[in-house]
Amino acid sequence: MVTRFLVCFVFAVAIASVDCNSEDPHNVLQSWDPTLVNPCTWFHVTCNNNNSVIRVDLSNAGLSGQLVPQLERLANLQYLELFGNNLTGVIPNEIGNLTNLISLDLYQNQLSGEIPTSLGNLVSLRFLRLQSNEFSGTIPLEVFQLVRYGNLHILNVSDNQLVGTVTIQIQPDLQLLK
């Protein structure tokens, strides 16, 4: 199942027009052999002991294409490191179902649209770096709640087209007394 998904992922990331390789200039996906039943020996993929994918490290790989909703099938994913590529399109809402995510690094791409509120579900998330993209709209309150009630340590959304006001209460109890 995971394999099939990841193949999907490959095809979606390196959107298979006709020649897949033209979208994968650094050949980072060459080892992604679809006939393997799990993707754990694929390069840039790391699994836990149960052969469940916990990391996808494809930063600075020259990839183009879009993030696919099927990413949510990687239920144990902790690290999605896709920074420094040419990814376009939006962050699918389904990313919010990856509740084990610790780090979501999508910076330095050409992603656009709004930051989905579903990211507020990512209670384990410690690092959310979305800088240097083309995101618009406001930063959802739900994401800020991750700073206060979740585990978010680093939130970087600079160099986008975001608007709105940012209010963060560092000390929750001050807020409580109001």
Next chain:
Amino acid sequence: MPMPRQSFNTYNHHPMLRQSFTIPYHHHQYHLLLSVLILLSFFSFSSTANNEVVTLYSWLHSSPSPSSSAFSNWNSSHPNPCNWPYITCSSENFVTEINIQSIELALPFPSNLSSLHFLQKLIVSGANLTGTIPPDIGYCTELTVIDVSSNSLVGTIPSSVGKLQNLKDLILNSNQLTGQIPAELGNCINLKNLIVFDNYLNGKLPVELGKLSSLEVIRVGGNKDIAGNIPDELGDCQNLKVLGLADTKISGSIPASLGKLSMLQTLSVYTTMLSGEIPPNICNCSELVNLFLYENDLSGSLPAELGKLQKLEKMLLWQNNFVGSIPEEIGNCKSLKIIDLAFNSLSGSIPRSFGNLSYLEELMLSNNNISGSIPSVLSNATNLLQLQLDTNQISGPIPAEIGMLTALTVFFAWQNKLEGSIPPALAGCRSLEALDLSHNALTGSLPPGLFQLQNLTKLLLIYNDISGSIPPEIGKCTSLIRLRLVNNRISGYIPKEIGLLNNLTYLDLSENHLAGSVPEEIGNCAELQMLNLSNNTLGGTLPSSLSALIRLQVLDVSINQFLGQIPGSFGKLTSLNKLILSRNSLSGSIPSLLGRCSGLQLLDLSNNALSGTIPAEIFEIEALDIALNLSSNELSGVIPSQISALDKLSILDLSHNKLEGDLMVLSGLINLVSLNISYNNFTGYLPDSKLFRQLSAAELAGNQGLCSRGHDACFLSNASSMTNSSGFRRSQNLRLAIGLLITLTIALAIFGAIAIFGARKIIRDDNDSEMGGDSWPWKFTPFQKLNFSVEQVLKCLVESNVIGKGCSGIVYRAELENGEVIAVKKLWPTTMAAGYNCQNVRTGINGALVDDGDFARSSNTVAGSYGYIAPEYGYMMKITEKSDVYSYGVVVLEVLTGKQPIDPTIPDGLHIVDWVRQRRGGVQVLDPSLCAQPESEIEEMLQTLGVALLCVNPAPDDRPTMKDVAAMLKEIRQEREGCMKVDTILNGSSASEKQENNRSGGGGGTSANAMMPHAYLQSNNTSFSASSLLYSSYSNVKTTFK
């Protein structure tokens, strides 16, 4: 999302029909009638011949064209354009044909075409023609061919095209045309080819197309917004040969009327939304060659009538929902070259009749529920190139006869239930390029003959039960790129001939029984990117030749018996991404040259016998962000300070070594999520970070001299505090002692032996009828002289009522006979507390508290009641007086909200603390029966609630001391007395006031306002930032209370 097919990349067996079809262009002869017309009108039009020059010349120069040189002969002074290139004229010198192909014009569609009265063919393709198709094209009534394909045309197809009664070819594909296909096309009764694919057309297919009995080709595919059903009327296009609707939103079922299309050769409706079953009538289309219905939502079983299609060559039905068995009759389609039924739910066995298909090149049945065995008669299909049977339920042995398929290039049968051995006869498939039999139950040994296959690039036999050894013949298989034999029972040595495989890129021999040493020759496999030898019984030293494999990205030799040192030459492996040498017997020191492996994201050297210090050079690996595991070795010395450079590292495991020194160097690892430093000789304090505060005891255990188990004092907020650690420790202790003494004295004076705070509560569970009384069921009486006797309280001081216990005493929850609930703190004897000997206290509740050494004044046993235990107590086993403060806060919340700590009426199973916090401590959390109290009392309750929330702060440091609490509560009372002397619920206020004055007098003789900040600074002894934070919290309490 279309599911990509598992195709071997050498062969692309799904032609993109839209691109690959070539349409024969007929040379149309003049109709007799037309010639007569021309003769008749010759003289009347002769004077206007120059109009054609003007029309064409002005078109060419309507904008600067990049290809004007090709048109240098288009001279406006010529009497007619008949000698111009790309122009053909009739014998009467009228333009009949414009034919410009694959020349970059970048011109708009020609205007005034209607002045070319005799134009029959307009062919301007691949010319970057822009603009729209003008409606006046409908006046060019002689037109038989319009081909303006592969341009940049926009706009709609003008409905005036319907006037072109002579039109045979309308070829508009590969533009950016929008709008619908005009229904008026139904008037073009001579239309043969309607080719409009790859545009942005929308709407439905006009039913009027059914009137076009001459129509031979309809190609509308690649217009993603074409929707609706396939019109039944298309069945009337009795000359139709090609119906192409692929990659659209065509839906509904396939009309049975298509069965009337006796000329139909190609039915191409793939990647659409077709549903329903394949109508058996389709099988009347006896001329059918191509049946492309893949990537739809078709269901039902495959009609047996398909067997009637004697000319069928390609049957692509993959990715649908077909069920049932594959009809034997399909074996009668003797022209079949490709059968692709993959990604369906087909069951039953592979029809033996497929053996009759002597032209069959591809048999693709992957991802179904096909059972039975592989029929040996398949060997009769001697033209077979690809046989893909993976992910089914196929059982039995692989028939040796497969070896007769000498043209076979791809054989996939992975994820089945195949058993028996790999037949040596398979070596007869001399064209074989890819063989994947993974995830079966194959036994026996590797047939040496397989490695004689000169074209074999991929051999995957993962997860089988193959035994025996790797034959030395492997060296002959020089085309091999991927060799994965993971998880078998292959034993013996890795043959040195493996070094001959100079194309080998992925070599995975993990999880076998390989023994002996790794041959030096492996260093000749210069293309290797992945080498996985883990989980074998390989021994000897790691060959230094491995360092020649400079393309290596993954090197995993874990779980073997390798000895000796890690070759320093591994530092040459700059492409290496993961280096996993764990669980061997490697010894010596970690080579500092490993620091040159600049691409490493994961370095695992755990469970070896490595000794010496950790070389600082490995912290120069900037890419190291996944994990650094050096655990279970014999490493010694301090952690080099350079480790702080690893600010991207997620997992660090240094456990079970002999490392020493303090851990402050780890404070800069901001990305660290998992850390284990247990069982070393670390000393000193812990960096004050969330990570360290959340570490379990197990992750810190076994470090004598490490301040680890229990007290906040172990956490240092910054490294600068460590400049004089012993001095700091001394002053820390002194301040602790002073602080605690003061706290104890004050607490003793204020609270006496027992009562802290009380409230009267009529417990509803017990007797609802008591609620019917005239008074409010709740009474809030802070610092009131409570109405109970010492005997009553003492009765409640039993184990079952313990809320928590800490350094200064045990807190009990006491429910008195009159329904009052109070918290009672029984202090330890002063001598014990003052002497910091809490760890030696023995209690009757949880047995002995363990000795925690110099620093930790805590217990490893959880003492207290669930619901009242402070969070740090639960996960860090730290008990401090701040844990008691927490418990106190819970009791206050309990009193004010009328709820138990774990109360079924609290939604989502929240703890009372989280519930109150979630509601921001607002008035809505108060016991509803209290809400009718005067506003001033509500205010007072809310203020008290605020104090309680400070007490249940998750960070122990941020909680006030009990002395602070007392001062704050007192202030609340004073405020109220100052404002509302009359409106009071205090009974005997003068007495209570007097008592209170006595208490505060004993506490230091100052007013509460003056005392509180002072008290914070004194009692908070961990870090300045914490105390200032508390101070600001307190200020906030004050201001918002007003």
